[in-house]
Amino acid sequence: xxxxxxxxxxxxxxxxxxxxxxxxxxxxxxxxxxxxxxxxxxxxxxxxxxxxxxxxxxxxxxxxxxxxxxxx
Numbered sequence: 001x002x003x004x005x006x007x008x009x010x011x012x013x014x015x016x017x018x019x020x021x022x023x024x025x026x027x028x029x030x031x032x033x034x035x036x037x038x039x040x041x042x043x044x045x046x047x048x049x050x051x052x053x054x055x056x057x058x059x060x061x062x063x064x065x066x067x068x069x070x071x072x
Contacts, residue, residue, distance in 0.1 A: 006057075007050050008035065015046035017057050025061060034061060 003009070008018035015038045026032050036057060038049040 004047060004050060006054060007046060013041040014038070015040055015043070015050075017050060017053060019057055019061050021061055 006017055006019055008016050010016060017034070017036045017038060019034045021029060021032055021034055025034075034057065036053070038046050038053070040046050040049065
């Protein structure tokens with residue numbers, strides 16, 4: 001079965017969400033990728049958790065106010 005986009009398997013077998021950051025986000029975070037553990041090594045569970053968590057991960061990457069998180 002093909003692995004969904006944004007799903008990455010680490011060498012220890014655990015899965016994580018992996019999304020490439022834009023230039024501005026890279027400058028702020030100092031890294032080209034956002035990686036967040038899904039805390040499972042089971043592929044089916046990782047797919048389920050990816051669907052549940054992908055929305056907020058994409059929101060973080062595309063957030064207009066990355067320079068000042070928490071300030072409104």
